[in-house]
Amino acid sequence: MSTSTSPHPAPAPAPAKTAKTSRLRPSGQLWTVLRLHRTALWVWVAFVVISIGVLLWVRYGSTGVDAAATLAGCGTAGHRACDEWMWSDTALVTTRDRLLEIGQVLRNLAPVVAAWAGAALIGRELENGTAELAWTQSVSPARWLATKLAVPAAFLTVGAGVLVASYRMLLDWSVTHHMLRAGYEKYTLYFNIGPATVAYTLLGLAVGALAALLLRRAVPALVAGAAAAWLLTVAIAPWRGSLWPVGAVGDSSLWHLPGSDSCGGGIYNHNLIDSVDPCISAQPADHYLPVQLVETGIVLALAAVLVLISFRVLHRRNA
Amino acid sequence: MNDTAIETVGLGKRYSRKRSSWALRDCSFRLPTGRICALVGPNGAGKSTLLALAAGLLRPTEGTVSVLGRTPGEARELIGYVAQDKPLIPQLSIADTLRMGQELNPGRWDMAAAERIVAEGKLDPSERVRSLSGGQRTRVALALALGKRPELMLLDEPMADLDPLARHQLMGTLMAEAAENGTTVVMSSHVLTELEGSCDYLLLVDGGRVRLGGETEDIVAAHTLLTGPVADLAPHTVIEQRTAGRGLTALVRRDGPIEGPWETAEPSLEELLLAHLRSPDAPDLLTPSAEHRTDTAVRA
Known part of the structure; x- marks a missing residue:
């Protein structure tokens, strides 16, 4: 960075021009990554915006409004019990299905990100030699990979973070209106409304990058990256419920549903009632954050290990 | 520098x-x-x-x-x-x-x-x-x-x-x-x-x-194309030779002046390279400027 504090008048006008352009615009390798993956990054931004539109539509669309109206005042004197309409009201069932479907989409971002990272971000560049083009344009392979990972990671973190926060707000709304029922269906919901979902998308990025560096070809890396990321998320899922010590079912401070003590029964409320998954074991509500953070930590650590291996693989093959 | x-x-x-x-x-x-x-x-x-x-x-x-x-x-x-x-x-x-x-x-x-x-x-x-x-x-x-x-x-x-x-x-x-x-x-x-x-x-x-x-010049100049009767070519290094009847065509790397009953000519670069490629056992030649100077170059 050149400064204008020198006592001597600047001989050339050029530094002022570069300072002006470099302060506001991305430059160097950052510019290259943004330019090269412009389409993919726009697709991701569009996905986040459209998803938020869908969340708003679920809540403020006519079906969501009808579902909320059906349950208005339930459980209080003069109204029906909250679970009476649970399976019979079309608007309620549709809204609940949509909530679960959105959760499924969030849950499965990692394989999609891995496929993209394997194919377009790294694999294609290694396959057609444009990675080497960058390395002979004064960018060391390590810095090349670092920027290649950091830029998408920033986009993924912000985008997935916004999505998770929005989804959480939607779930809070549905809980307030007694729309969710305790049991199998909230398994996905519960785990998708915290930072772990963001961590999984970053894990997908790391898996795809490593697959590309090992295979060095776009299509095989796409397939292997997506498959590995999907397997990893599936493999971690069963352990999530047991990441934190569980309490005993029946303890009054733990999982307790009015009118029901069986798995799959009753109204679910992740704020007031309390469980991670009553079908597996009971967890009080204040366990939510520790469980999420432990899961997030494990997933991020796994991603970090994969990134480290990626740098090793790159280093071993290239000077 | x-x-x-x-x-x-x-x-x-x-x-x-x-x-x-x-x-x-x-x-x-x-x-x-x-x-x-x-x-x-x-x-x-x-x-x-x-x-x-x-x-x-x-x-x-x-x-x-x-x-x-x-x-x-x-x-x-x-x-x-x-x-x-x-x-x-x-x-x-x-x-x-x-x-x-x-x-x-x-x-x-x-x-x-x-x-x-x-x-x-x-x-x-x-x-x-x-x-x-x-x-x-x-x-x-x-x-x-x-x-x-x-x-x-x-x-x-x-x-x-x-x-x-x-x-x-x-x-x-x-x-x-x-x-x-x-x-x-x-x-x-x-x-x-x-x-x-x-x-x-x-x-x-x-x-x-x-x-x-x-x-290039030095490498070409170190070699000579000989044509003439079959005879011992020592002390020159023979890169390639062909005999036809009693006639001989040879590309040699000179060691001292050529003395003998041969017609000599400077080979073209292409002749020189082809002769070397056809004779994998011919000794290598590095001119002094192409010899490495250090025992190990900077470690990569």
């Missing part, structure tokens, strides 16, 4: 662990700066491997390579490299491709020079790379490599797939840029005539090692 562009000591590269798969083995030579060097050899001789090692794209399996007194990785900013298949990013326009060069080479990039090379080919900067012909791609790839003002240009088969006119134009552009900046240039080819007029230094790579290295 460092006067060595490339120096290798015992350099070897093996792509897989199979014993027979050395692409380059026990390769030691030195290339002084300021030369235009032809890197010649048959297909699969190890030319591309040698260039990729010097460009810091591959890690040597054994031995060392140094570029401008540094490891290839440290010399990255000083090296221009154009790979055989001229990789460029297809979705970028020519202007964006040059912009990328500028972004990746802060402080070194000469946009005017790069744009001039593109303009000489009558290319529209807004055109996308994917729609360019082979010759146009080569021109853009050269502009990208020359725009960073390299001290060493490594070009892997730069003129393959080009028609003679485009080849002539691009070679002219390249030589003008190299002369203007004192750039050392290494160009590989399996077609010698492509390079003969422009190069003053020669490296013959064959079977994974450097068999001839040095100033």
Whole structure:
């Protein structure tokens, strides 16, 4: 960075021009990554915006409004019990299905990100030699990979973070209106409304990058990256419920549903009632954050290990 | 001031662990700066491997390579490299491709020079790379490599797939840029005539090692083409000989003046190279300037 504090008048006008352009615009390798993956990054931004539109539509669309109206005042004197309409009201069932479907989409971002990272971000560049083009344009392979990972990671973190926060707000709304029922269906919901979902998308990025560096070809890396990321998320899922010590079912401070003590029964409320998954074991509500953070930590650590291996693989093959 | 562009000591590269798969083995030579060097050899001789090692794209399996007194990785900013298949990013326009060069080479990039090379080919900067012909791609790839003002240009088969006119134009552009900046240039080819007029230094790579290295003139001058009666050619080193009846044609590396009943002539460079390629057992020849000086080049 050149400064204008020198006592001597600047001989050339050029530094002022570069300072002006470099302060506001991305430059160097950052510019290259943004330019090269412009389409993919726009697709991701569009996905986040459209998803938020869908969340708003679920809540403020006519079906969501009808579902909320059906349950208005339930459980209080003069109204029906909250679970009476649970399976019979079309608007309620549709809204609940949509909530679960959105959760499924969030849950499965990692394989999609891995496929993209394997194919377009790294694999294609290694396959057609444009990675080497960058390395002979004064960018060391390590810095090349670092920027290649950091830029998408920033986009993924912000985008997935916004999505998770929005989804959480939607779930809070549905809980307030007694729309969710305790049991199998909230398994996905519960785990998708915290930072772990963001961590999984970053894990997908790391898996795809490593697959590309090992295979060095776009299509095989796409397939292997997506498959590995999907397997990893599936493999971690069963352990999530047991990441934190569980309490005993029946303890009054733990999982307790009015009118029901069986798995799959009753109204679910992740704020007031309390469980991670009553079908597996009971967890009080204040366990939510520790469980999420432990899961997030494990997933991020796994991603970090994969990134480290990626740098090793790159280093071993290239000077 | 460092006067060595490339120096290798015992350099070897093996792509897989199979014993027979050395692409380059026990390769030691030195290339002084300021030369235009032809890197010649048959297909699969190890030319591309040698260039990729010097460009810091591959890690040597054994031995060392140094570029401008540094490891290839440290010399990255000083090296221009154009790979055989001229990789460029297809979705970028020519202007964006040059912009990328500028972004990746802060402080070194000469946009005017790069744009001039593109303009000489009558290319529209807004055109996308994917729609360019082979010759146009080569021109853009050269502009990208020359725009960073390299001290060493490594070009892997730069003129393959080009028609003679485009080849002539691009070679002219390249030589003008190299002369203007004192750039050392290494160009590989399996077609010698492509390079003969422009190069003053020669490296013959064959079977994974450097068999001839040095100033083209000196290498040619060290050899003599003999025709005449069959007789003992000692003490000269016979590279290749053919007998027809009582007549003999031989290419020898001289050891002292030629004395005998032979007609002598200076071989053409092509005759010299072909004779060496046909005789894998002929001893290697490195002129003094091409001998490596240090026991180990800078560790890569």
